[in-house]
Amino acid sequence: MADQERKKIRQRQAEGIALAKKLGKHMGRPKKNLHSLTKYQLQTIEENYPRWKAKEITAVEFMRRVEVKKNTFYKIIKEYENTLDTSGGNNFAQYSG
Secondary structure: OHHHHHHHHHHHHHHHHHHHHHOOOOOOOOOOOHHHOOHHHHHHHHHHHHHHHOOOOOHHHHHHHHOOOHHHHHHHHHHHHHHHHHHOOOOHHHHOO
8 A cells, every 4th residue: 555655656757857847947946157156155265276276375265265176166167267268267246146
């Protein structure tokens, strides 16, 4: 009896997931990127990026200040550097909301 109920639940769940995917809904944990950072984190990157590049602070210290893990940090820094490359300067204000 309980086994049949679990099968029904799984079937309804699978149908719901299939419908959501068909409608283009995002499934899973939200991705962290340059656009999803807080104003504080964006400001911290702006202030500390030159210091990090000049080797005044370590990458580990920079990650701690921005409050992100290693993989996320390097992904965000790559995005940040791309904004610097395409704008010829600091076009970072566009992300600060």
